[in-house]
Amino acid sequence: MALLRLTVKNIVDKKFRFLLTTLAVFLGVMFTSGVFVFTDSLRSTFGDLSGDIESGYDLAVRSEIPFGQRLQAAPVPLDVPDQVQEVDGVAAVQPRVIEFNIIPLRADGEAAQAQGPNIGVNWEDMSPDSRLFLTDDGVSRPPAGPDEFTMDVDAAAEDDFVVGERYRVQSADAGIVELELVGTFSFADPEENALVGAKLVAFDTATAVSLLNDGRGYDDVTVFLDEGADPDAVSAAVSDQLPEGLEVVSLEVLVDEQTDNFNTIVNQFQTFLLVFASVILLVSAFIIYNTFTIVIGQRIRELGLLRALGATGKQVTGTVIGEALLVGVVATVAGIAGGIGLAAFLQWLLARLDFGPEGVRLPMEPRTFVLSAVIGIGITLGSAIWPALKARRVSPMAALRDDVRLTSHDVARRPAVGGLLVAFGVAAAAIQFVIDRWELILLLSPLAAVLIYVGTSRIDPLLARFSALALGSVLLIVALVADLGTSIVLTLLGASALIIFLGVNLLSPLLARPAAQAIGRKPTAVVMGIVGAVLGAATLALLVLTVTQVAEGTPAAILLLIPTAAVGFAAYLAVDVVPAGFRVNGLMARQNAARTPRRTASTAAALMIGLALVSAAAVVAASLKATFRDTLNDSVAADWFVWTGNGDPNAAFSNQVAVDLAQLDETTEVASYRFADEAFRTTDDDKIHDSLAADLSTLERHLDPDFVELDRSLLGPTATLVHEDFASDRAMGIGSTLEVEFIDQSVETLTVAGIYTDATILGNRVIDLELWDAKFSATQDQFVSALSAEGFGEDEVRSAIDTVVVDYPQVRAQTKSEFQDDQEQQVDNFLIVINVLLALAIVIALLGVANTLALSVFERTRELGLVRAVGMTTRQMRRMVRFEGVIVSVFGGVLGVLLGVVFGLAAVAIIPDSFINQLSIPVGQLGLYVVLAAIAGLVAAYFPARRASRLNVLEAIAHE
Amino acid sequence: MTTLSPSTPPGAGTAPHPAARAVGASKVYGSGDTAVRALDAVDVEFEPGRFSAIMGPSGSGKSTLMHCMAGLDDLTEGRVYIGGTDLTELSDHELTLLRREKVGFVFQAFNLVPTLTAIENITLPLDLAGKTSDDGWLDQVIGTIGLADRLSHRPSELSGGQQQRVAVGRALASRPDIIFADEPTGNLDSRSGSEILEFMQHAVAELGQTIVMVTHDPNAAGFSDRAVFLGDGRVVSELVDPTADAVLDRMKSLGD
Helix, strand or coil, rough: CHHHHHHHHHHHCCCCHHHHHHHHHHHHHHHHHHHHHEECCCEEEHHHHHHHHHCCCCCCEEEECCCCCCCCCCCCCHHHHHHCCCCCEEEEEEEECCCEEECCCCCCCECCCCCCCCCEEEEECCCCCCCCEEEECCCCCCCCCCEEEEEHHHHHCCCCCCCCEEEEECCCCCCCCEEEEEEEECCCCCCCCCCCEEEEEEHHHHHHHHHCCCCEECEEEEEEEECCCCCHHHHHHHHHHHHCCCCEEHHHHHHHHHHHHHHHHHHHHHHHHHHHHHHHHHHHHHHHHHHHHHHHHHCCHHHHHHHHHCCCHHHHHHHHHHHHHHHHHHHHHHHHHHHHHHHHHHHHHHCCCCCCEEEECCCCCHHHHHHHHHHHHHHHHHHHHHHHHHCCCCHHHHHHHCCCCCCCCCCEEEEEHHHHHHHHHHHHHHHHHHCCCHHHHHHHHHHHHHHHHHHHHCHHHHHHHHHHHHHHHHHHHHHCCCCCHHHHHHHHHHHHHHHHHHHHHHHHHHHHHHHHHHHHHHHHHHHHHHHHHHHHHHHHHHHHHHHHHCCCHHHHHHHHCCCHHHHHHHHHHHHCCHHHHCCCCHHHHHHHHHHHHHHHHHHHHHHHHHHHHHHHHHHHHHHHHHHHHHHHHHCCCEEEEEECCCCCCCCCCCCHHHHHHHHCCCEEEEEEEEEEEEEEEECCCCCEEEEEEEEECCCHHHHHCCEEEEEEHHCCCCCEEEHHHHHHCCCCCCCCCEEEEECCCCCCEEEEEECCCCCCCCCCEEHHHHHHHHCCCCCCCCEEEEEEECCCCCCHHHHHHHHCCCCCCCEEEEEEEHHHHHHHHHHHHHHHHHHHHHHHHHHHHHHHHHHHHHHHHHHHHHHHHHHHHHHCCCHHHHHHHHHHHHHHHHHHHHHHHHHHHHHHHHHHCCCCCCCCCCCCCCCCHHHEEEEEEEEHHHHHHHHHHHHHHHHHHHHHHHCC | CCCCCCCCCCCCCCCCCCCEEEEEEEEEEHHHHHHHEEEEEEEECCCCCCCCEEEEECCCCCCHHHHHHHHCCCCCCEEEEECCCEHCCHHHHHEEEEEEEHEECCCCCCCCCCCCCCCHHCCHHHHCCCCCCCCCHHHHHHHCCCCHHHHCCHHCCCCHHHHHHHHHHHHHHHHCCCEEEEEECCCHHHHHHHHHHHHHHHHHHCCCCEEEEEEECCHHHHCCCCEEEEEECCCEEEEEECHHHHHHHHHHHHHH
16 A cells, blocks of 8 residues: 555655656557547448438349459440339339549639549439438429539539529530539438438430440449339349349348448558557657666665665565556546547548538447556566566665666576577567467567577577567568468568567667767757758848748748747757857767666667658658659650549540540541449459559550560460569460459450569550450549550640640649659659658657756756866756757667668568659658658757756755 | 956955955845845855864855855855955856866765776766866876776766765866865765765865765864854854864854
């Protein structure tokens, strides 16, 4: 009981320390639980939405597809509804048509584009339970005939569509059509339009079939049963009536499929975010470990006193564990609350962006609470356990003597036991390659690392320090060279990264002393001065920008003052710290960093992890861009690229664009491209492959994939071009055949007409457009390329192309170099998303730097008082602490960048050549990261430095 | 000599300033019923070029007096001067600069920065001020403390006596107007303590320094040129050229 009181008192006394430690865990738990609550809410929203989208009817008739996307399925023949209507027990049938990328044009000619998809459907005029509710505004009526359309009420309001006016609408097959808007409607719910970010237009059924499905049929036919009819019996009866290739399914099946579709996306999103959550938690673990180690070092006399007064080692460990437990519980409770808040905020944000339903819903799955608690409390306890075990070894003598240090005790050397443990560790590491399960790798790799570390430390402590790095490197090399599945390789990469981080952390105390001595010198200070000058110039520029913007009547520009102030503050800190490089306070700063190499190393380690990941991402992105640039230079032969350019793989536009472009005098050879994720299934191994469809005969002149061999005589509708890897995997050569099944269940034998080496743009397989048209119902183009005709300048061709695409405002015409810039921009955008997420890990690492500095300021109170007494000014004191922050951060930054380059190289080596075949290390960018780390160190040191400079000299000298 | 905001004390005339002076110096801790008057209108002067001792039992206010006169603590009432400078009118920053340039310190323990070598500790105030000593003074100081072969050692590698010699060396290095020593021998055995005290005597006699030492040890006070006795926050007595026995006798008589 007394010890519990002591634990509580320790926390109450050291609120600042407790707060910072808790904050680190809190942020990790908040992010994790926020991800769960948010993705659960997405699932539940989409679950409801699926129920809204698919409702009212009992059965549906549709094409049977063995795999692939339903949108690309063959249409249901036009006579099916009549046949189904004849079946006993059927009350009504409603054929349905749906097509994406059906966009109405506003009065000013701009596309009324949705945040989500733009969808075209048919008016459900035969349905007793239509999902479309006509707006009761006195003017709206359902569309009738080929000259009319309706749209959802929110889209109409947003883009100022007026009922009664005529508008142009992009169709799938007929290009632009001009129709009269005859009404607006609400989807699924007459009160509230249930379209999450989508915009909807509706035509009468016959018009929809012709505009959206090229007159070929319906997407499905829904069936409403008579009261009391037996669904199974009716279903069987309908089934008997249907021609080959159609199937009958129940409403439940459709709702489930719809939900599954959504959930697949949500799950991927969730995994992606959880990866970042783990990074954050890993960084938090380092901070907790560090804090508890330092704190026990500081409390060593007190712990010694406890021992002298009769506390057992167990009890001493208990007080430390108790403190960790409290930190963990408080952080977890606050973190879960914060996570719920975060989820609510994200929902609000999505609703504001028109991408989600109004009103916040926060599903609290027990899983969220259990996992958050296990993670939050588990990580805190796990990180504090080592320091706590050390605490029990504090001797009672510590209370009586001044010079006791917490030393890592010498492990008795027992080579036999050690050897056995190492053998177990190696076995654990080896076993994971035999059992091909990624979950086991996550479990076995760290276990192997611990076993090998503990084992080697029984043989030789120095050897033990190298053990984790060695194991991590071996795993990395195995991941690189062995022929393993993608998920195994990725897990192995992650596990090896984790173990290498631990390995470097074991080794970096050996590095910290010389590194701190090397970093804490004039050159660093001079660089900080230059950085400060640059930031100062940037501040001025921002200030000028703000003033001019405000003067030009953009009052919101005043908000620019926030980044201006931030940059200015960083500039001040950077310039201010310069004198430390030349004075004794700088010497003291580097001596302090070198004094406790272990602490400096593990503080730096937290920062190292964040920067390693950011740097690895930078190396991968730079290599990706280099690959793109290379490919685009080598293989892009066409002069013009016409596409939506927004990176959405499903964005497509009417095939009329290509037809119209081909009519121009200024262009020759217009080529269309379409892509399917699940294009066909190779019948011998039942594997489903993606494929591009293009005009094979002209491909070389547009997108040259660098053919190893191309036999033009083999080209034709059933010809295919394949990447050399795909060819070699299947031992195919020119003239080889490939039997594949398409989504419409037809089987074709394709002939390999060409083998190429560059998969960056084309992917691994290309089939002929003619074959596509025969097999897929989706006929819109995703991409069109064209050559300039002889004798026309770029501007002339551009204005000619613009006359065609002007009706498709979402479609852009780009030259080769514009296309190239666009592609690179997309890589950059992706990198920004990654960096923003990793920034949170770095922010937490900075809390760690601040915490360590604050603790070491506290630890050195008397020393600081002394130097103040003999004439160190408050400003020199602040510079000293800040310079130490810079030293620690630069050390972590440099380690992180170096490791990041290694991981980046590994990732580039693992990623298939079809994505990345060039290696590029962005030296400038990585250098910038180190500079940013230095600035971050300055910011982290701000409060500890302030605290140090405000110490009362007399009290400090008297401080025990 | 007074380069730092000279403000001549009233009645000082043209005579040279005392090295340090307190006029009606009072220090009260707390307020109301719990107020403790640590210093009660103390008037005292310390002449340049002399080795003075402030004596008194625990709680007599001797340390408070030293802290206030050295600019480490502020007074509740009254004024203190270093040379011609009125400390009570200086800002915290000016006080820091004054300590750096005109005042040297020797504390009882924990006198040195553990991460700096002996020589780096000695030159610390100079380095903080960005000054280099080029007139041979530093060599003279180093020669006097007699640790030439241990200058590159860290404090942890020096004995307690050696550490205090380095501390005195540091106090001398910036050639301050006055050095305050707070129980400089408190943590030393008697032999090392005597060495330090002799060394301080030597610094006053040979190098012309001014030292004010706070101590409760009559033996230590016996090394000084003049001993001022404090009791209950007041100056109660004074001895010129004291011996240890004389100090002990005086303390006994004051205690009665």
